[in-house]
Amino acid sequence: MKIIEVKNLSVKYRGIDALSNVTLGIDSGDYIGIVGPNGSGKTTFIRALLGLVPFGGEIYFQGKSFSDFFAGKHVGYLPQRMSFLDQSFPATAEEIVLSGVYCCKRFPKRLEKEDYAAAEKVMELLGITPLKERSIGRLSGGQQQRILLARALVHEPELLILDEPTVALDPQSSGAFYATVQRLNKEKGTTVLLVSHDIGSVGNYASKMLYLDRGLIFYGTFEEFCKSPKMTDYFGVGQHLICHRH
Ligand code: ADP
Ligand code: MG
Numbered sequence: 001m002k003i004i005e006v007k008n009l010s011v012k013y014r015g016i017d018a019l020s021n022v023t024l025g026i027d028s029g030d031y032i033g034i035v036g037p038n039g040s041g042k043t044t045f046i047r048a049l050l051g052l053v054p055f056g057g058e059i060y061f062q063g064k065s066f067s068d069f070f071a072g073k074h075v076g077y078l079p080q081r082m083s084f085l086d087q088s089f090p091a092t093a094e095e096i097v098l099s100g101v102y103c104c105k106r107f108p109k110r111l112e113k114e115d116y117a118a119a120e121k122v123m124e125l126l127g128i129t130p131l132k133e134r135s136i137g138r139l140s141g142g143q144q145q146r147i148l149l150a151r152a153l154v155h156e157p158e159l160l161i162l163d164e165p166t167v168a169l170d171p172q173s174s175g176a177f178y179a180t181v182q183r184l185n186k187e188k189g190t191t192v193l194l195v196s197h198d199i200g201s202v203g204n205y206a207s208k209m210l211y212l213d214r215g216l217i218f219y220g221t222f223e224e225f226c227k228s229p230k231m232t233d234y235f236g237v238g239q240h241l242i243c244h245r246h
Pocket of ligand 2: 042043044080163
């Protein structure tokens with residue numbers, strides 16, 4: 001079953017093509033590693049999927065067009081930059097995580113006992129329970145990132161979209177982060193779209209690699225990617241170091 005189908009997707013900013021003619025399908029349970037140089041349209045691709053930028057072409061979720069698909073309920077999204085997180089806003093880690101449940105509530109949006117239980121469960125999973133009462137602005141970049149991941153996961157989305165999530169993390173936190181995402185993918189069958197320059201890590205986990213550069217350059221397994229001349233164009237000689245380990 002395809003969770004996402006994209007047909008001839010194009011996005012322009014002020015008349016300039018950021019992406020043209022992207023056509024691809026994503027199977028439910030896939031783990032897609034999205035790579036490409038800076039400015040290649042990776043974030044734009046994700047924003048189009050989420051309906052956050054105007055686009056040409058068609059996007060279907062589980063066979064439905066976007067307007068018929070209540071995205072908030074099915075999608076957990078961790079945006080690229082954390083700058084939107086107001087460091088002086090007086091919210092605790094738990095409150096930030098709990099805000100993730102509002103996507104899926106009907107009016108009047110009241111927090112129920114099961115919402116607190118869901119927040120507790122996901123904070124436990126990500127090892128951030130001790131941070132629960134802490135003020136968000138006083139936490140490190142890595143801690144904040146795990147709290148935002150918890151917020152993206154609290155409503156148990158079928159699709160998880162992560163845009164360069166490990167940029168602000170040290171290697172240890174980054175490893176723990178990838179392990180958590182992989183567990184969700186393997187154990188719960190969560191479909192994952194992950195943008196990352198950390199191709200070594202992505203290659204370890206992803207079922208498919210999507211290489212964008214203002215359009216679709218390559219889409220296939222990591223093994224195929226390693227054999228592809230497109231990979232050499234992107235990585236040059238570093239390719240052998242990355243592919244050799246697999
Ligand atoms: P990536 O995530 O791969 O680094 P982006 O999708 O953010 O790339 O950007 C792709 C291109 O579109 C870049 O040239 C970028 O400058 C441009 N772009 C992105 N967002 C906007 C915007 N809101 N307005 C105008 N141009 C934009
Ligand atoms: Mg980006």
